[in-house]
Amino acid sequence: DIQMTQSPSSVSASVGDRVTITCRASQGISNWLAWYQQKPGKAPKLLIYGVFSLQSGVPSRFSGSGSGTDFTLTISSLQPEDFATYYCQQANSFPPTFGQGTKVEVK
């Protein structure tokens, strides 16, 4: 299985901050990468797919970048509703696998 490693495991930030989360794949996954947001007790929500593409309805403050094995999710100006856990996921190889999550907490 492809291992997806996110860093950091948690980040403390304030409203208005720029937040960057990194995801590294154990082997190349081309552009087959997605990002999800999950709030406590809720289902994950697809934010970004294909590294860059914003899912419909997702605010433009979210953006994705990267290629090959190294990818980044950026929140340009953190909003109160963005405090959550974020997961990356590879769709390149079977089985699809997720990172361990990055929790964005209030500073």
Added chain:
Amino acid sequence: QVQLQESGPGLVKPSQTLSLSCSVSGGSINSGTYYWSWVRQPAGKGLEWIGRIHSSGRSDYNPSLKSRVTMSLDTSNNQFSLNLISLTAADTALYFCTRAPIASNYGWFGPWGQGILVTVSS
């Protein structure tokens, strides 16, 4: 807008079989455009993909669970189901149903059901 809703028992005894269903509204599971998947999440932990099924009948399962998992479609009720046998405490988790476009290779998933908490305990 497609919505998914899981149903099934919240408590199952060790060694028994878990049977969950996912009802789909706002779209047909027969469309052929999507794979229908199950994903689970133990409390406080990450996400694990269990498997997927397509309207053609094709199914794929995570090798870590393959010997214990079966998925099926109920097109008349627009539902799909998960059976997981020989349960242990390690199967205690929040179980989600979701879908992924077939064009997304092994899938990016959305929307998701709200999830159903399954506890394996005697």
